[in-house]
Amino acid sequence: MKNRWMSAKWIGLIVFLAAFASGCGKNHLSTLRPAGEIGQEQFYLMVLSIAIMLLVVVSVIILFSFAVLKSRRSKLGEDYKPKDVAGNHVYEVIWTSIPILLIIILAVPTVYLVFKQGDVRGMENEDGGINTEETIVNVTANQYWWEFEYPNEEVVTSQELVVPTDRRVYFNLKGGDVKHSFWVPAAGGKLDTNVDGINSFYLVFDDDSAEESNRLFYGKCAELCGPSHALMDFKVKALPEEEYDQWLADMKAVEEPAQASTDDAAEGQEIFNNSCIGCHAVTPQGAGAVGPNLANFGDRDLIAGFLEHNEENLVDWIKDPESFKPGNKMTDQYDLSDEEIDKVASYLMELKVEEGSGDVESLREKPEEDSEEGGN
Numbered sequence: 001m002k003n004r005w006m007s008a009k010w011i012g013l014i015v016f017l018a019a020f021a022s023g024c025g026k027n028h029l030s031t032l033r034p035a036g037e038i039g040q041e042q043f044y045l046m047v048l049s050i051a052i053m054l055l056v057v058v059s060v061i062i063l064f065s066f067a068v069l070k071s072r073r074s075k076l077g078e079d080y081k082p083k084d085v086a087g088n089h090v091y092e093v094i095w096t097s098i099p100i101l102l103i104i105i106l107a108v109p110t111v112y113l114v115f116k117q118g119d120v121r122g123m124e125n126e127d128g129g130i131n132t133e134e135t136i137v138n139v140t141a142n143q144y145w146w147e148f149e150y151p152n153e154e155v156v157t158s159q160e161l162v163v164p165t166d167r168r169v170y171f172n173l174k175g176g177d178v179k180h181s182f183w184v185p186a187a188g189g190k191l192d193t194n195v196d197g198i199n200s201f202y203l204v205f206d207d208d209s210a211e212e213s214n215r216l217f218y219g220k221c222a223e224l225c226g227p228s229h230a231l232m233d234f235k236v237k238a239l240p241e242e243e244y245d246q247w248l249a250d251m252k253a254v255e256e257p258a259q260a261s262t263d264d265a266a267e268g269q270e271i272f273n274n275s276c277i278g279c280h281a282v283t284p285q286g287a288g289a290v291g292p293n294l295a296n297f298g299d300r301d302l303i304a305g306f307l308e309h310n311e312e313n314l315v316d317w318i319k320d321p322e323s324f325k326p327g328n329k330m331t332d333q334y335d336l337s338d339e340e341i342d343k344v345a346s347y348l349m350e351l352k353v354e355e356g357s358g359d360v361e362s363l364r365e366k367p368e369e370d371s372e373e374g375g376n
């Protein structure tokens with residue numbers, strides 16, 4: 001009876017773990033489905049180290065079982081005394097050199113790749129200045145949101161990082177308040193964003209992988225940074241080069257705050273200019289604000305990095321940000337009526353810069369249609 005209960009428990013556990021593990025391997029967020037050069041290399045390193053560990057564990061289990069089975073008292077008798085091999089030269093050499101060899105096999109590619117992946121010389125031109133030919137993004141991590149500044153383009157955006165595919169994207173990382181960590185699981189990382197000093201590296205986003213994951217990858221803060229750390233997410237839109245250029249051009253074209261189109265939105269704009277603009281810019285220039293840049297807020301897929309992007313959620317967020325992200329820095333900084341908040345929300349939903357071509361929404365439909373066709 002007891003045995004049957006035990007096996008039911010084990011089967012339950014295995015089913016649960018299998019269901020849990022089936023969440024792994026999603027294109028847009030899994031290290032196990034690398035989406036570019038760096039992710040691929042890091043994946044190889046993982047496979048190599050797991051292979052070496054397995055080799056050690058399996059060999060030890062085999063040797064151990066062998067020893068247990070061979071040296072049973074019933075077999076060798078009561079008075080058997082094993083040979084004393086302490087200090088035996090041959091054995092000592094064997095069991096010292098095998099681990100050293102394994103460590104060397106692990107160390108050579110690891111050290112090589114650490115230096116290769118940290119090689120950001122391409123970011124500089126010959127005079128030690130910033131290389132204007134490259135895609136460079138200055139990332140500032142804040143409790144609990146992300147700012148992305150493109151120094152070569154003089155464009156700033158928040159929460160959603162837009163990158164070109166099939167080329168290096170260089171990152172300079174820093175923390176705006178405490179230490180965070182920048183991680184795009186499918187593409188590579190993680191690298192700390194420190195308050196003192198800048199960490200740099202680069203990532204590559206393959207166009208094919210981007211297309212497979214509907215051009216959207218997930219990014220995360222990977223360093224416990226406060227009560228809402230788990231909600232400190234961002235999105236990466238990986239666009240083909242022309243569409244990325246178009247997005248940049250659209251962003252650069254916004255020099256003045258957009259004019260509201262309805263009366264409500266116009267009133268909302270005025271309320272925004274009185275209560276919110278001190279922390280939020282609505283043109284894509286000027287890094288280092290207290291709150292996220294909202295110039296392209298209407299184009300985003302999420303609110304505050306994790307809420308579904310619709311007006312209802314936006315109103316709820318403005319009413320009580322604390323209930324969504326405890327400890328965030330927008331809480332209790334203004335006092336507005338429900339009616340005023342509705343107007344502000346309708347104004348914010350209008351803040352769009354994409355004129356279609358950089359629009360991920362339209363791209364997103366494509367791969368699904370394709371896969372349907374492929375199924376026929």
Ligand code: HEC
Nearest residue numbers: 143144145159275276279291292303304305328329330333
């Ligand atoms: C004291 C500065 C401050 C003020 C004032 C402020 N905010 Fe914020 N706001 C923030 C910060 C900081 C965040 C990021 C919160 C987080 O995600 O942790 C934020 C986030 C947001 C977001 C989500 C942004 C995104 O990228 O998804 C919206 C929308 C927003 N604020 C709207 C407003 C509106 C509307 C007002 C005025 C009624 C306002 N804020 C006033 C600091 C401020």
Ligand SMILES: [Cu+2]
Nearest residue numbers: 180221225232
């Ligand atoms: Cu963080």
